[in-house]
Amino acid sequence: MLAVVPPPVTVRAPAKVNLHLAVGDVRPDGFHELVTVFQALSLTDDVVVAPADTLAVTVRGEGASSVPLDHRNLVWQAAELLAAETGREAAVAISLAKGIPVAGGMAGGSADAAATLVALCALWRLELSRDELGVLAARLGSDVPFALHGGTAMGTGRGEQLLPVLARNTFHWVLALAPEGLSTPAVYGELDRLRAGGDPPRVGDVQPLMHALTAGDPIALAPLLANDLQAAALSLRPALRRTLRAGTTAGALAGIVSGSGPTCAFLCADADAAVRVGAELAGAGVCRTVRVASGPTPGARVVPGGVET
Ligand code: ATP
Numbered sequence: 564m565l566a567v568v569p570p571p572v573t574v575r576a577p578a579k580v581n582l583h584l585a586v587g588d589v590r591p592d593g594f595h596e597l598v599t600v601f602q603a604l605s606l607t608d609d610v611v612v613a614p615a616d617t618l619a620v621t622v623r624g625e626g627a628s629s630v631p632l633d634h635r636n637l638v639w640q641a642a643e644l645l646a647a648e649t650g651r652e653a654a655v656a657i658s659l660a661k662g663i664p665v666a667g668g669m670a671g672g673s674a675d676a677a678a679t680l681v682a683l684c685a686l687w688r689l690e691l692s693r694d695e696l697g698v699l700a701a702r703l704g705s706d707v708p709f710a711l712h713g714g715t716a717m718g719t720g721r722g723e724q725l726l727p728v729l730a731r732n733t734f735h736w737v738l739a740l741a742p743e744g745l746s747t748p749a750v751y752g753e754l755d756r757l758r759a760g761g762d763p764p765r766v767g768d769v770q771p772l773m774h775a776l777t778a779g780d781p782i783a784l785a786p787l788l789a790n791d792l793q794a795a796a797l798s799l800r801p802a803l804r805r806t807l808r809a810g811t812t813a814g815a816l817a818g819i820v821s822g823s824g825p826t827c828a829f830l831c832a833d834a835d836a837a838v839r840v841g842a843e844l845a846g847a848g849v850c851r852t853v854r855v856a857s858g859p860t861p862g863a864r865v866v867p868g869g870v871e872t
Pocket of ligand 1: 629630635636637638659664665666668669671672673675676706712744745749787822823824842
């Protein structure tokens with residue numbers, strides 16, 4: 564009898580922006596203690612998995628040439644981890660279509676890893692719960708559980724311990740993508756250096772931001788956006804100051820460096836304002852390209868019927 568080869572599975576996973584990112588001290592394991600509020604955005608990567616003879620990764624789209632195609636890729640690690648945990652061979656072809664900027668502070672690699680876990684569960688017909696997947700996700704990286712979860716959530720620990728946050732309304736964002744990425748460890752290292760040489764201000768209490776999210780009010784939310792990594796990202800990439808200024812001059816309510824940067828995220832009053840800010844920012848010569856996005860959006864999800872390639 565002929566074995567039936569299952570059809571490819573496509574999963575879409577979101578980028579994140581940190582609305583609040585408080586970086587605590589370095590822990591004995593080398594990670595910093597975080598209190599963060601993530602929001603998943605409508606800027607996404609698509610991951611397609613299909614049965615194959617061996618594990619192989621291909622990438623196209625945003626920043627594809629700087630994405631590794633071997634064990635350094637988080638999707639490779641996700642496939643090997645899930646295969647080992649379920650006693651299978653990781654014999655799959657994984658194709659990534661990147662919309663999330665690489666090394667952009669938007670956790671694109673983590674989104675791809677979360678998408679791979681979800682896609683392989685469907686391809687291999689595994690009966691893993693979201694909680695069991697969450698545990699595997701946390702082993703792959705601090706931001707991977709959130710990419711599974713999506714929505715708006717508070718992260719503590721390394722950012723991997725999640726609690727959902729009630730966010731009324733859709734928020735509208737403009738993202739300014741930089742010509743070159745920033746290394747996350749280098750940005751944390753710069754923050755440690757800045758803190759060793761003085762005591763730069765730290766972001767405050769997260770509660771007021773939670774209230775603004777519950778109220779669904781972008782005007783109340785805007786002044787509360789805060790990121791401890793921003794000073795370090797600006798220190799390594801001073802040109803980002805101009806980008807941040809240009810966004811607010813263009814009419815955004817507020818601008819912030821996304822995670823470890825260099826992507827800058829601008830909160831806008833509504834969808835029309837985001838389109839106007841995006842157009843003006845695109846013409847201001849302060850970034851490589853702009854994207855208009857909204858959030859919160861769901862975490863990694865199967866796309867029924869796949870996507871056109
Ligand atoms: P982090 O999640 O560490 O904060 P980031 O969001 O700034 O990082 P990513 O796009 O996730 O940036 O990638 C960081 C680095 O990880 C890249 O420079 C790349 O070498 C490597 N990488 C591994 N897997 C992937 C992937 N699937 N997509 C993009 N980059 C990947």
